[in-house]
Amino acid sequence: MRDLQIVAESWPLRQPFVISRLTQTHAELVTVTLSEAGSRGRGECERIDVLEPGAPPVLETLRALDGPLRQVNRETLAALLPAGNARNAVDCALWELQARQRGIPCHELAGLPPPGPLTTAWTIALAEPGVMAGQAARCRQLPLLKLKLGGEGDVERVRAVRRAAPEPRLIADVNQAWTADLMAAYAPALAELGVELLEQPLPVDEDACLAELPHPLPVCADESVTDRASLAGLLGRYDAVNIKLDKTGGLTEALLLADAAVAAGLQLMVGCNIGTSLAMAPALLLAQRARFVDLDGPLWLVRDREPALRYRDGVVYPVPGVWG
Numbered sequence: 001m002r003d004l005q006i007v008a009e010s011w012p013l014r015q016p017f018v019i020s021r022l023t024q025t026h027a028e029l030v031t032v033t034l035s036e037a038g039s040r041g042r043g044e045c046e047r048i049d050v051l052e053p054g055a056p057p058v059l060e061t062l063r064a065l066d067g068p069l070r071q072v073n074r075e076t077l078a079a080l081l082p083a084g085n086a087r088n089a090v091d092c093a094l095w096e097l098q099a100r101q102r103g104i105p106c107h108e109l110a111g112l113p114p115p116g117p118l119t120t121a122w123t124i125a126l127a128e129p130g131v132m133a134g135q136a137a138r139c140r141q142l143p144l145l146k147l148k149l150g151g152e153g154d155v156e157r158v159r160a161v162r163r164a165a166p167e168p169r170l171i172a173d174v175n176q177a178w179t180a181d182l183m184a185a186y187a188p189a190l191a192e193l194g195v196e197l198l199e200q201p202l203p204v205d206e207d208a209c210l211a212e213l214p215h216p217l218p219v220c221a222d223e224s225v226t227d228r229a230s231l232a233g234l235l236g237r238y239d240a241v242n243i244k245l246d247k248t249g250g251l252t253e254a255l256l257l258a259d260a261a262v263a264a265g266l267q268l269m270v271g272c273n274i275g276t277s278l279a280m281a282p283a284l285l286l287a288q289r290a291r292f293v294d295l296d297g298p299l300w301l302v303r304d305r306e307p308a309l310r311y312r313d314g315v316v317y318p319v320p321g322v323w324g
Helices: 058-064 085-102 129-138 154-164 180-192 204-211 251-263 277-287
Strands: 003-018 023-036 039-046 122-124 144-148 169-173 195-199 219-221 240-243 267-270 310-312 315-317
Touching: 003 058, 023 058, 023 085, 039 085, 039 277, 058 085, 085 251, 085 277, 122 129, 129 154, 144 154, 154 169, 154 180, 180 195, 180 204, 240 251, 251 267, 251 277, 267 277
Parallel strands: 122 144, 144 169, 169 195, 195 219, 219 240, 240 267
Antiparallel strands: 003 023, 023 039, 310 315
């Protein structure tokens, strides 16, 4: 008989994480552990569903499915849970459980090469230009910075960061905070300042105009992409997709979405919500094929799980025993 454990956790952050839509001081997480015949699999997700903020809490959703979750497999999971946080935690637990039962690592189970070190973005939270410049100056030795933007004044924010940290590559994430007019006015300026990728400039229900607006730098869908079902609506509007396991509902759908996105001519980014190394390790498998990687979630925490992925000088290194 398979054993199931569902646990809510709260992990304090080193500093508030501020974007255009929220301020976060703790990572509110749910972990799922499946055990069977001496083998164990684990998964982690954020407790609040990023796809449907008004949906039932992840913890309640999972506990209501206690019986079915003890019998489900990766092939039948999508019929039990929709794409989103809750399914991600279960899917990743099923991957690790199955890999351990077979005595092989998860990358081999997925038909992938072993994961290697990758350059990951370090996120600069949304603030006034001088504050963001100060944050950037303290990490100017890192290779890739991701700037959280929020509307009016964004060009000044990016310009201040560029002056304080002239060497790192830059990507910018607007989190749906611009209008079409701001996109037309700001995107060329950001391109001139060396920003290489612009994430989700417009609200999800207002992004159709991206098909008509110039793209002086690649535009990446984040909130507008969930799983393969959302992909068709992105074509002609976006140049890249940010794949997050909490959106796709786990590694199973994320791998399929990546294949479909590449086939459609889109660039890949692999991102994360704030979480521990347990949430980052499955995404690290997928990130091996991405042009842009943003897996800095654990660096915002006061402490990480043990064992943990290793981060050094803007590079994330896989560590045996974290997951998989």
